[in-house]
Amino acid sequence: MSRTWEEKSGGITAPRGFLAAGVAAGIKYKGKRDVALIFSEVPARAAGVFTTNRVKGAPVIVTMERVARGYARAVVVNSGNANTCNGEQGIRDARAMAQEAARVLNIPEEDVLVASTGVIGQPMPMDRVLPGIAAAARELSPGGGAAAAEAIMTTDTEPKEAALSLTLGGHTVTIGGMAKGSGMIHPRMATMLCFISTDAAVSPSCLQEMLRYAVDRSFNMISVDGDTSTNDMVLVLANGLAGNPEIAAENEDYYLFRDALTEVCSRLARAVARDGEGATKLLEVKVINAASEKDARLAARAVVASNLVKTAVYGRDANWGRVICAVGYSGAQFDPARVDIYLGDVMVARDGMALPFDEEAASAALAGREVRVLVDLKSGECEATAWGCDLTGEYVNINASYRT
Numbered sequence: 001m002s003r004t005w006e007e008k009s010g011g012i013t014a015p016r017g018f019l020a021a022g023v024a025a026g027i028k029y030k031g032k033r034d035v036a037l038i039f040s041e042v043p044a045r046a047a048g049v050f051t052t053n054r055v056k057g058a059p060v061i062v063t064m065e066r067v068a069r070g071y072a073r074a075v076v077v078n079s080g081n082a083n084t085c086n087g088e089q090g091i092r093d094a095r096a097m098a099q100e101a102a103r104v105l106n107i108p109e110e111d112v113l114v115a116s117t118g119v120i121g122q123p124m125p126m127d128r129v130l131p132g133i134a135a136a137a138r139e140l141s142p143g144g145g146a147a148a149a150e151a152i153m154t155t156d157t158e159p160k161e162a163a164l165s166l167t168l169g170g171h172t173v174t175i176g177g178m179a180k181g182s183g184m185i186h187p188r189m190a191t192m193l194c195f196i197s198t199d200a201a202v203s204p205s206c207l208q209e210m211l212r213y214a215v216d217r218s219f220n221m222i223s224v225d226g227d228t229s230t231n232d233m234v235l236v237l238a239n240g241l242a243g244n245p246e247i248a249a250e251n252e253d254y255y256l257f258r259d260a261l262t263e264v265c266s267r268l269a270r271a272v273a274r275d276g277e278g279a280t281k282l283l284e285v286k287v288i289n290a291a292s293e294k295d296a297r298l299a300a301r302a303v304v305a306s307n308l309v310k311t312a313v314y315g316r317d318a319n320w321g322r323v324i325c326a327v328g329y330s331g332a333q334f335d336p337a338r339v340d341i342y343l344g345d346v347m348v349a350r351d352g353m354a355l356p357f358d359e360e361a362a363s364a365a366l367a368g369r370e371v372r373v374l375v376d377l378k379s380g381e382c383e384a385t386a387w388g389c390d391l392t393g394e395y396v397n398i399n400a401s402y403r404t
Contacts, residue, residue, distance in 0.1 A: 004166065005260055011145035011161030014176035015199035016241040017041040021139035022151030025132025027125055028080030028118060033151035035132035036077040038195055039105060039140055044239040046072035046113070047208040049215045051232035058083045058090035059114040060231055062098065066110055067235065070204025073111040075195055075235060076101040076133055077152050079180070080118040081125065084230045093124040100130045104137035117154055117180060117193055117231055149178040152193055156180055160271040166260050168253045171244040173200040175257075175264050181272035192272055194219065194234040196264065200257060201240035203248040210258040211236050218265035221297065221386040222273045223305040234265075270387050273304075279389035281366075283313055285373045287327075288383040295332035296384035299375060302330030304388030313371050314390035318362035320348040327375060334377040342374040 008014045018040055022033040048067040050060055066072065076097050083090050098112040105112075116124075139147075149159035163176035181192025202210070215234055240246070247254050274282040285303040290296035303309055306326040312319045320341045328336065341349040344365025348357050365371065371390075 005164040005263060006166070008163035008165050008174055008176065010143070010176060011149055011163055012038055012176050012178045012195060012197050013142050013145035014163035015174040015197050015239070017199060017239050018176070018197045019140040019142055020144040020148035021136040021141065022144065022147030022149070023132055023135045023139060025078070025128045025135070027078055027128055027132070033147060034079045035129065035136050036148040036151035037101065037133065037136035037140060038075040038148060038197065038237070040073050040197070040237055040239045042239050042241065043071060043073055043111070044237040045070060045202055045204045045207050046235065046237050047204065047211045048113075048233060048235045049211055051230060053230050053232070055084065055230045057116055057231040058086060058094040059116045060233060061091065062094040063113045063115065063233060063235070066113055069110070071111065072113050072237060073107050074101055074105055075113045075115065075237070077115040077193065077195070078118070078129055078132070079152050079154050081116060081122055082118045082120045082231050083116040083124050084120045086121070086123060089123070093126055096126060097129060097133060100133045101137070104134050113235055115193055115231070115233055115235070117152065120230060145176070145178065152178065152180040154180065156275055158275060160268055160275070162264050162267040162271075164260060164264060166256060168200065168242070168244040168247075168256060171242050173242040173244055173257065174198065175200070175260055177264050177268055179268040179272055181275070192219065192232060194265070194268055196234070196236040196261070198236065198238045199240065199242040200238050201242065201244050201246040202238045202257065203246060206247050206249070206254060207236060207238055210254070210261055213258055214262040214265040217262055218269040221301060221384065222269045223301065223386070223388045236261075273387035273389055280392060281313055281368070281390045282370045283310065283373070283388045283390060284370065284385060285375065285388070286383065286385045287375045287377060289380055290377045290382045290384070291333055291380035293382045293384060295334065295377070295379070296382045297386070298330040299327045299332040299334070299377065300384045300386035302326040303373060303375065304386040307391055310388065310391035313366055314392050316363045316366040318343055318348055318357075318359060318366065323373060323375065324349065324352065332377070334379045338378040340376040340378065344372055
């Protein structure tokens with residue numbers, strides 16, 4: 001099967017029939033875009049994946065109920081306030097956000113999904129949120145993706161967008177997306193907010209299957225700080241305007257679309273890891289020749305989540321012992337006496353033991369904006385890649401004063 005994708009601009013509005021907007025409503029900071037609206041001009045199929053945290057924000061609870069129908073048409077998002085731990089009032093506020101979006105868009109309320117991100121445990125300033133939603137509706141446009149991506153940011157330093165197109169059944173299909181995430185990032189579901197649009201025709205059940213597959217191999221393979229947020233979600237809307245034969249079963253088009261969706265999610269996941277709070281480097285850990293994909297994923301995720309590995313990367317310390325230690329407690333099955341480890345192109349351990357290596361070359365491999373670690377378990381033929389970042393003093397500074 002061909003896996004040729006074409007890069008596209010426009011992010012969430014790259015596919016046909018999608019409009020977006022981002023406006024400043026003054027939820028937390030004056031003048032900052034903090035309300036985003038995504039809208040499909042025609043009814044769309046919907047799927048979602050949500051946080052595994054037992055404490056869930058009100059928007060997560062409301063959206064989990066609605067996305068189970070398999071259909072939606074709009075997503076309303078705010079930053080600056082998570083609407084979490086606000087009791088029944090939080091649920092009422094989340095529903096009020098959907099009601100206002102439905103009113104200004106002239107669509108049924110159940111077709112609106114809701115997401116929030118920001119400070120936990122503070123009442124929603126609905127006197128600012130609701131006018132912000134109406135303002136966003138007035139600004140909806142095919143070019144509004146960038147503003148929407150900016151509006152969902154909290155401690156992010158830059159917006160995160162991706163889009164690509166492929167051919168299915170002789171029709172050009174486009175997938176676009178935007179994400180936010182910088183702190184409270186850990187691989188236990190989605191680990192941030194992500195919204196994906198596509199003009200492909202896909203059945204709700206297939207869309208849910210493919211989203212789960214893509215998330216497991218992208219957002220579930222990143223870690224910034226080991227915290228799993230209360231508001232994590234990944235949502236996808238598919239409106240079918242590309243005109244391709246509907247994907248309703250596992251066939252060639254199913255796998256082509258699934259791989260393209262995974263690629264979009266992976267690009268956004270890398271962007272989240274790269275933009276970790278206080279981070280100076282993207283850390284990529286690839287585990288090869290594992291006995292199973294599960295073992296490879298366990299090992300790769302353990303290494304990127306290790307604070308000792310992350311601080312060593314920040315300090316350019318070629319301390320490969322921290323890498324093999326993390327692999328050892330990951331739960332992966334392997335023989336420690338067969339493990340090889342590389343920092344960049346520099347082999348620093350062979351068969352689970354030290355070997356002479358050039359310390360300056362190894363330190364240089366940790367000096368760039370992107371640091372790659374390769375772990376060869378020599379136990380099978382499976383592999384996995386995880387992404388994270390270094391851990392710096394700036395992370396502490398950011399989170400020591402997050403509410404202020």
